[in-house]
Amino acid sequence: MEIVIDIDSTTPVFTQLMEQIKQAVSSDGLAEGAALPSIRQLANELDVNSKTVAKAYKLLERDNIIQSRGYRGSFVHPEAKRYCGVNVNEWAHDELKATITKLKAKGVTDSELRIAFSNILSNKD
Amino acid sequence: MEIVIDIDSTTPVFTQLMEQIKQAVSSDGLAEGAALPSIRQLANELDVNSKTVAKAYKLLERDNIIQSRGYRGSFVHPEAKRYCGVNVNEWAHDELKATITKLKAKGVTDSELRIAFSNILSNKD
DNA sequence: ATATGTACCATTTATATCGATGGTACATGT
DNA sequence: ACATGTACCATCGATATAAATGGTACATAT
Numbered sequence: 687m688e689i690v691i692d693i694d695s696t697t698p699v700f701t702q703l704m705e706q707i708k709q710a711v712s713s714d715g716l717a718e719g720a721a722l723p724s725i726r727q728l729a730n731e732l733d734v735n736s737k738t739v740a741k742a743y744k745l746l747e748r749d750n751i752i753q754s755r756g757y758r759g760s761f762v763h764p765e766a767k768r769y770c771g772v773n774v775n776e777w778a779h780d781e782l783k784a785t786i787t788k789l790k791a792k793g794v795t796d797s798e799l800r801i802a803f804s805n806i807l808s809n810k811d
Numbered sequence: 812m813e814i815v816i817d818i819d820s821t822t823p824v825f826t827q828l829m830e831q832i833k834q835a836v837s838s839d840g841l842a843e844g845a846a847l848p849s850i851r852q853l854a855n856e857l858d859v860n861s862k863t864v865a866k867a868y869k870l871l872e873r874d875n876i877i878q879s880r881g882y883r884g885s886f887v888h889p890e891a892k893r894y895c896g897v898n899v900n901e902w903a904h905d906e907l908k909a910t911i912t913k914l915k916a917k918g919v920t921d922s923e924l925r926i927a928f929s930n931i932l933s934n935k936d
Numbered sequence: 937a938t939a940t941g942t943a944c945c946a947t948t949t950a951t952a953t954c955g956a957t958g959g960t961a962c963a964t965g966t
Numbered sequence: 967a968c969a970t971g972t973a974c975c976a977t978c979g980a981t982a983t984a985a986a987t988g989g990t991a992c993a994t995a996t
Contacts, residue, residue: 698985724940735987740942748920757940757995778919779927785910786931793873794903796932797954802904803928804983806911807921823955849970860957865972882965882970 687716687723691732699734703742708751711762712770722752722760812841812848816857824859828867833876836887837895847877847885874899 689706691699710716722728725743729736743760746752750769754760763769786799814831816824835841847853850868854861868885871877875894879885888894911924 700985725942726939737988738986741985743941745920754941756942757993759940775919775923775927778914778917778923779931781910781914782924782927783931785906786928789903789906792899792903794899795870798900798903799907799932800953802900802907803911806904806908807924825955850972851969862958863956866955868971879971881972882963884970 687728689728689732691734699738700742700745703739704746704749704751707742707746708770711751711766716762716766718762718764718766720762722762724759812853814853814857816859824863825867825870828864829871829874829876832867832871833895836876836891841887841891843887843889843891845887847887849884 687710689703691702693699695702697705707716707722711718716722722743723731725739726736729739732739743752743754747754747760747763750763751766752760753763789799790796812835814828816827818824820827822830832841832847836843841847847868848856850864851861854864857864868877868879872879872885872888874897875888876891877885878888914924915921
C-alpha cells in the first residue's frame with residue numbers, strides 16, 4: 687500500500703483514498719481478498735482523521751470494492767476487479783445528461799433542476 | 812389584480828407572484844388574453860424589485876400561463892387555463908427521479924450521481 | 937489490555953446557491 | 967419623452983452543503 691495524500695489538492699482526501707485504492711485493485715497491487723490496513727492504522731500512517739478513512743472505506747464497500755468484517759478488519763472484495771473495470775460512470779453520466787438536456791430544452795432552469803435533484807437524492811419527496 | 816405579498820413568508824416572492832397569478836387565471840379572475848400589469852408597474856405597486864417580477868413573468872411565460880409581447884406588454888396566454896394544471900416542476904422532478912432510480916438500480920452510488928450532475932450543469936465535460 | 941469496524945454526538949471552514957436588490961442599456965413602439 | 971420587455975453587469979445576506987476534524991462509546995474478538 688503506497689498511498690500518497692496531497693493536502694493541497696482540490697480533490698477531497700476521501701476521494702484520493704478511494705481512487706488510489708481502486709487503482710491498486712485494478713493494477714493488482716491489491717489482490718482480491720487481500721487484507722487492507724485498518725482504518726485507524728491507515729489514518730495514523732497518512733496523518734489524516736480516522737473518520738475520513740472510515741468514510742472512504744464505507745463508500746468503497748458500497749461500491750463493492752472492499753468488504754468490512756467487523757473486528758477482523760477490511761478486505762478487498764472477492765470480485766473487486768469486476769466492479770473496478772465496469773465503467774458505469776460514463777454510462778451514468780450520459781444517461782443523466784440526456785435527461786437533463788431534455789428538461790432544459792423544455793425550459794426547466796438550473797436551479798429548479800438542482801432543487802429537484804437534491805430532493806430526490808435525500809428522499810424528501 | 813389583487814396580489815398580496817407576504818415578506819415574512821418562507822415562500823419566495825417570485826413564487827408567490829406565480830402562484831397568485833396562476834390562481835387568478837384558474838378562477839377566471841384573469842381571463843385568457845387579458846392584459847397584465849407591466850413589470851415595472853406591478854413592482855412599484857407591490858414595492859418589490861422589478862427584476863423579481865420579471866423573473867416571475869419569465870417563468871410564467873415558460874409555463875404557458877402568460878405571454879410577453881415586448882413593448883406592448885404582457886398578457887394572459889390564450890390557452891392559459893389548459894396549462895394551469897400542468898406543473899413543470901413536478902414533471903421535471905418525475906423525469907429526473909425516473910432516471911436516477913434507474914441509475915441507482917444499476918449500482919451507481921449517490922456520490923457518483925452528485926459528481927456527474929454537478930459536472931453536467933456546469934458544463935465541465 | 938488491545939484492536940477491529942461502527943455509530944452517534946459535535947464544531948469548523950470553505951464553497952455554492954438562492955433570493956432579492958440595484959444599475960445600466962438596448963430596440964421597440966406610442 | 968416615455969413605457970414596454972429584456973439582457974447584461976453587479977452586490978448582499980441567508981441558507982445549505984461538503985469536507986474534515988474531534989470526542990465518546992459500543993460489541994466483538996484476540
